[in-house]
Amino acid sequence: MNLEILEESGLTHNESVTYRALLELGPSLAGQISRKTGLHRRTVYDVVEMLIKKGLVGYIKKNNQKYFEASSPERFRDILKEKENAIDEFIPEMMALYGKTKEKQETNFYKGRQGLKTVLEDQLESGTKEILILGASPIAYDILQFYFKWFDKKRKERKIKTRIIFNKSENKIKVPFSEIKYLPQKYSSPLAVNVYRDKVAIILWSKDNPLAIVIKNKEVSEGYKKYFELTWKLAKSK
DSSP states (O other), rough: OHHOOOOOOOOHHHHHHHHHHHHHHHSHHHHHHHHOOOOOOOHHHHHOOOOOOTHHHHHEEEETTTEEOOOTTHHHHHHHHHHHHHHHHHHHHHHHHHHHHHHHOOEEEEHHHHHHHHHHHHHTTOSSEEEEEEEEHHHHHHHHHHHHHHHHHHHHHOOOEEEEEEEESSSSOOOTTTEEEEEEEEGSSEEEEEETTTTEEEOOOOOSSSSEEEEEEEHHHHHHHHHHHHHHHHSOOO
């Protein structure tokens, strides 16, 4: 019998060795188990006591001596079922703790055009009333051609406003249901930051390898909102 299987079911090495020996020997005295397993007699008593508590070993008395006997291996099914039931009982509590941790912070990475669409659609589904966009780049409209028409239509239907700080350029972009301001061209960058609810999406609008990092963290979000408001005051309407 493979001892690893017994150990994986929750027995220690000594317990596994002793249980296997009892299966092979049948009802046995501690001395017989000691000789079979190579374990010290005192150790055998300790191990057998633990196996009795687990319901894997029983004993009978003959002539005032204890003969130990292995319980049916079917008992392992019961043990595993008991463990499963115990885990099921605590799963809701553990999931609640896990949920609180997940709620505090979460960072996800997205690559490619489809990845960026996922990030933008998350903004629509987030329940936010406003999206703040810092450093918006006209390149975005080249990378996701036609997509923004659909996005802005859905955003308008859901009454999600945007305030956008573009880098100044010759081409003025019209965005429905939005307020727009501009920063000098020297601050131009393909990097944009979208802030919504408790999330911050840092987007690299690159034609070759567009990517986004979305951070879900209330403190980070609040920090970026304050930075946006400061920049909004400094930016120009035309």
